[in-house]
Amino acid sequence: MISALTIFALVTSTLLLTMGWSLFSGKKWDPSGRHCYITGGSTGMGLALAILLTKKGADVSIVARNKEQLEKALAQMEAARVTPNQVLRSYSFSLDTFDAAKKALEMACEPHGGETPEAVFLCAGKATPGFFVEETEESMKKGMDNTYWLAAWSAKAASQRMIRTRTHGKIVFVSSVLGYMSMLGYSTYSPGKHAIRGLAETLRQEFLMYSIDVHIYFPATIYSPGYEEENKTKPKLLLKLEESDEGVTPEQAALGLYKGLQRGDFHVTDTFITDVFRTTARGSTPFGGNILKDVLYGFVGSIALVFWRRDVDKQVVGHREAHEEYLTSTGVLPPPSK
Numbered sequence: 001m002i003s004a005l006t007i008f009a010l011v012t013s014t015l016l017l018t019m020g021w022s023l024f025s026g027k028k029w030d031p032s033g034r035h036c037y038i039t040g041g042s043t044g045m046g047l048a049l050a051i052l053l054t055k056k057g058a059d060v061s062i063v064a065r066n067k068e069q070l071e072k073a074l075a076q077m078e079a080a081r082v083t084p085n086q087v088l089r090s091y092s093f094s095l096d097t098f099d100a101a102k103k104a105l106e107m108a109c110e111p112h113g114g115e116t117p118e119a120v121f122l123c124a125g126k127a128t129p130g131f132f133v134e135e136t137e138e139s140m141k142k143g144m145d146n147t148y149w150l151a152a153w154s155a156k157a158a159s160q161r162m163i164r165t166r167t168h169g170k171i172v173f174v175s176s177v178l179g180y181m182s183m184l185g186y187s188t189y190s191p192g193k194h195a196i197r198g199l200a201e202t203l204r205q206e207f208l209m210y211s212i213d214v215h216i217y218f219p220a221t222i223y224s225p226g227y228e229e230e231n232k233t234k235p236k237l238l239l240k241l242e243e244s245d246e247g248v249t250p251e252q253a254a255l256g257l258y259k260g261l262q263r264g265d266f267h268v269t270d271t272f273i274t275d276v277f278r279t280t281a282r283g284s285t286p287f288g289g290n291i292l293k294d295v296l297y298g299f300v301g302s303i304a305l306v307f308w309r310r311d312v313d314k315q316v317v318g319h320r321e322a323h324e325e326y327l328t329s330t331g332v333l334p335p336p337s338k
């Protein structure tokens with residue numbers, strides 16, 4: 001009995017100590033006066049992050065395709081500037097090739113005397129949900145472009161430059177809770193978001209050699225323009241399954257990510273649901289700033305998720321007939337023979 005108590009006391013004090021340690025050790029990242037480069041910074045959480053970092057005194061460059069949207073975004077950033085000498089810029093590029101990713105980055109370095117950005121945020125991404133049976137070779141490749149390749153090419157361009165110029169910078173990936181798990185309808189999106197995790201895990205370790213910090217954010221629903229867009233093709237059943245997620249505004253997501261970076265977390269999550277998926281899908285990934293919380297959530301989650309998943313599976317099975325009718329109406333299935 002005593003020895004059990006001793007072990008408990010030892011374990012708890014160790015955990016509390018480690019927590020305390022992480023609270024007091026290390027300086028918090030201060031973006032003020034630093035150049036932050038944001039892909040997908042023209043709308044949604046990328047834009048919210050651009051505004052947040054502008055308010056913190058950073059120099060901010062945003063990159064996306066649509067020029068009109070970029071101008072509107074830049075105007076919002078201008079309105080948020082805190083000093084007259086902050087450099088705020090926008091660049092129009094489609095970032096789905098390495099060549100474009102390099103060109104966009106080089107251009108963004110110019111107003112900074114050719115210096116490399118100290119923080120690179122890879123927010124650009126897009127989901128186009130649908131049923132796997134209806135996807136095409138083209139839509140599946142596009143799915144990887146709009147998730148993995150958008151992130152990977154800019155990560156490669158930025159890290160090469162950071163290494164060459166000995167910049168001890170930060171590379172921040174944006175995955176999704178769908179980079180930890182998946183649900184029906186996300187066959188062209190979830191694989192690429194899982195792939196981003198694979199890349200981030202690799203680079204976190206490899207870049208220890210260059211003092212480049214790697215982070216990855218796993219949000220669930222963000223009520224962004226992109227979310228409105230994806231809902232146009234989202235299967236009704238999926239829309240219903242997603243109702244268990246409360247969702248956050250782009251501003252809340254940007255702040256959640258920012259706070260995670262302040263804690264120094266490698267995997268950043270900021271809601272109950274995403275914390276649960278992070279702590280149950282951890283593997284050998286480093287713990288977050290609060291080890292006790294991670295262990296607790298991991299334990300509770302490993303049980304609760306079994307029930308959640310069973311419930312979802314049940315709803316999917318209950319949808320068989322309706323789905324068969326749908327597939328007949330779209331011509332995937334031949335009309336029933338009478």
Ligand SMILES: NC(=O)C1=CN([C@@H]2O[C@H](COP(=O)(O)OP(=O)(O)OC[C@H]3O[C@@H](n4cnc5c(N)ncnc54)[C@H](OP(=O)(O)O)[C@@H]3O)[C@@H](O)[C@H]2O)C=CC1
Nearest residue numbers: 040042043044045064065066095124125176221222224226
């Ligand atoms: N919304 C959600 O529910 C969730 C989103 N996420 C992820 O978070 C990130 C931000 O999402 P969200 O806030 O919804 O953002 P939005 O969909 O509102 O914005 C996406 C941004 O990326 C840009 N972009 C898209 N494709 C390209 C491209 N080929 N080249 C350059 N820029 C591009 C868009 O501009 P333009 O089209 O003009 O190029 C825009 O600036 C994405 O990676 C998304 O996958 C993760 C979980 C949930």
Ligand SMILES: CCCCCCCCCCCCCCCC(=O)[C@@H](N)CO
Nearest residue numbers: 127176178220221242244245304305308
């Ligand atoms: C105890 C545990 C309970 C668990 C409940 C889990 C509920 C999960 C809801 C899933 C939400 C899906 C978000 C998709 C985000 C995304 O990446 C897309 N919107 C694409 O942009």
